[in-house]
Amino acid sequence: MGAFVHLKTVSDLFKLFYSNKNIQHPLVAVVDFSKVDEHIRDDIRISAGFYSMMFKNYSKNNIKYGRKVVDFQDGNLICMAPNQIIEMDNDVEVSENMLGWGLFFHPDLIRTTSLGHKIKGYNFFSYEISEGLHLSEKEKQILYDCVLKIQTELKENIDEHSQNIIVSTLELLLNYCSRFYGRQFITRKIVNHDLLTRMEQLLNTYFEQEEALQRGLPTVEYLAGELNLSPRYLGDLLRSLTGHNAQQHIHEKLIEKAKDYLTETHLSVSEIAYQLGFEHPQSFSKLFKAKTQLSPLEFKQSFN
Numbered sequence: 001m002g003a004f005v006h007l008k009t010v011s012d013l014f015k016l017f018y019s020n021k022n023i024q025h026p027l028v029a030v031v032d033f034s035k036v037d038e039h040i041r042d043d044i045r046i047s048a049g050f051y052s053m054m055f056k057n058y059s060k061n062n063i064k065y066g067r068k069v070v071d072f073q074d075g076n077l078i079c080m081a082p083n084q085i086i087e088m089d090n091d092v093e094v095s096e097n098m099l100g101w102g103l104f105f106h107p108d109l110i111r112t113t114s115l116g117h118k119i120k121g122y123n124f125f126s127y128e129i130s131e132g133l134h135l136s137e138k139e140k141q142i143l144y145d146c147v148l149k150i151q152t153e154l155k156e157n158i159d160e161h162s163q164n165i166i167v168s169t170l171e172l173l174l175n176y177c178s179r180f181y182g183r184q185f186i187t188r189k190i191v192n193h194d195l196l197t198r199m200e201q202l203l204n205t206y207f208e209q210e211e212a213l214q215r216g217l218p219t220v221e222y223l224a225g226e227l228n229l230s231p232r233y234l235g236d237l238l239r240s241l242t243g244h245n246a247q248q249h250i251h252e253k254l255i256e257k258a259k260d261y262l263t264e265t266h267l268s269v270s271e272i273a274y275q276l277g278f279e280h281p282q283s284f285s286k287l288f289k290a291k292t293q294l295s296p297l298e299f300k301q302s303f304n
Contacts, residue, residue, distance in 0.1 A: 007048040010104050025158065027109040028166060030151040031102040045085055050107065051125065052080040053173075055135075055143070056100040076132030077143065079177065081125040082107065101147055105170065109163070115171045122174050124181055126232040134188075139180050146173035185240035195227055196241060199234075202226050203253040212277030217254070220246040255291045258284070262300040269296045 007013045014023040017036040023029055033056065055077045080086070110116040119125075124133070135143070149169045153162060205211075206218050223246060224231040235245045244252070254276055261272040273284035288296050 004045045004047075007046060007050075010050055010106050013048060013050075013104055024154040025162075025166075026106075028103075028105040028150070028154070028170075030147055030154065031104070033100045033102060047083055047085045048080070048104070049082050051082060051105050051119075052078075053103040053177075054078050054080075054100070055102075055140070076134055077177070078132040079122075079125045079127070101144065103147055103150065103170075103173075110167055110170070113167050115167055115174075118171075122178065123232040123236050124177060126230060128230045128233070130228070131230060131233045133177060133180055134184055135180065139176075142176055143173060146170075146176065181236070182240060185237055193241070195229070195237065198227060199223055199238075199249065200253075203250065207253065207257045207276070210275065213275055215277065216279070217277040218250055220250070223250070251287065251291065255288060258288060258296065259299065262296055263303050269300075272296065 005016070007016065009026065010029045011023050011026055014021070014029050014031075017031055033054075107116070107119075110119060124131075146169055150166055150173075153165050153169070156162070202223060203218065212218065220231045220235065224234045227234065229237070231246070235247075238249060239245050242249070258272060258276060261267055261275065262269075265272075267275065269285065270281040273281040276284065278284040285296055288294075288299070292299060294302070
C-alpha cells in the first residue's frame with residue numbers, strides 16, 4: 001500500500017507535479033503530463049479537494065480507482081469530483097510515458113457563478129474511472145482547444161475579466177463533455193444493450209428468487225454494483241437508451257411482478273407488498289396506483 005496524500009488546494013497539486021514552478025492562479029491549473037517532475041515514481045493514493053479532469057494519451061502505467069485497476073492507455077478523459085481517491089501505480093519514470101493534460105479547478109473558482117449552481121448536473125464527475133470518455137481525434141482537439149484557451153488566459157496578467165473568461169471557457173468544455181458522453185452512449189450500442197439485458201436479468205432473478213422478501217426493494221446502487229458501474233453512469237446510460245432512469249426501470253419491473261402476483265396467486269395485497277420488499281403495504285398500493293391508475297385490489301378484481 002503506497003502513501004496517501006490529500007491535496008487540499010490546487011496549489012498543493014501543482015507542487016506535487018512541479019518542484020520548481022509557481023502556480024499562476026490559486027484556484028485553477030493546467031498540467032502538461034509530459035513535463036511533470038520525474039520523481040513521482042512510487043505507488044501513491046491521492047484525494048483532492050477540487051475537481052479534476054485528466055486526459056492521458058499514452059501511458060505504460062495504470063490508474064487504480066478504489067480496488068479496480070483501469071487500463072487507461074487508449075486516450076480516455078476521466079473527470080473526478082472533490083474527495084474521490086485514485087492511485088497512481090508507477091513502475092517507471094512518469095514523464096517518459098505520460099502524454100496528455102490535466103485541468104484542475106477548486107469549487108471556490110465557480111462558487112458565485114452560474115456554473116457553480118449547475119456543476120452537480122454534470123453527472124460524469126461521479127462516474128468511475130472505468131467509465132471514462134472515449135474521444136475521437138476531433139473531440140480530443142475540441143477539448144484541448146478549450147484547455148489551451150484557459151492556459152493562455154492563465155499566462156496573461158490576471159485582471160478583472162480573467163475569472164469570467166476562465167469560467168465561461170470551463171463551462172464550454174463541460175458542455176462539450178456532456179455532448180460527447182451522449183454520443184458515446186449511442187455509438188456503443190452493442191455494449192450498452194448488453195448491459196440493459198443483464199440489468200433486466202438481474203431484476204428478474206431478484207424477484208423470482210424472492211430476494212426482495214429477504215433484502216427489501218432492489219436499489220439503483222445494488223444494480224450498479226452488480227453491473228460494475230457507478231449509479232450516475234447507469235442512470236445516464238439508461239436514460240439515453242430508453243428515456244427512463246434506473247429507478248423507473250426498477251418500478252416498472254416491480255409493477256409487472258405485482259401484476260403477476262395479483263392475477264396468478266391468492267396472496268393478499270399486504271402479502272404481495274411484503275413479497276416485493278415493501279416495509280409498508282400502503283407504500284406499495286400508492287406506487288401501484290400511481291403507475292396503473294388502479295389500486296392493487298381494483299386491478300385484481302378486473303380479472304375476476
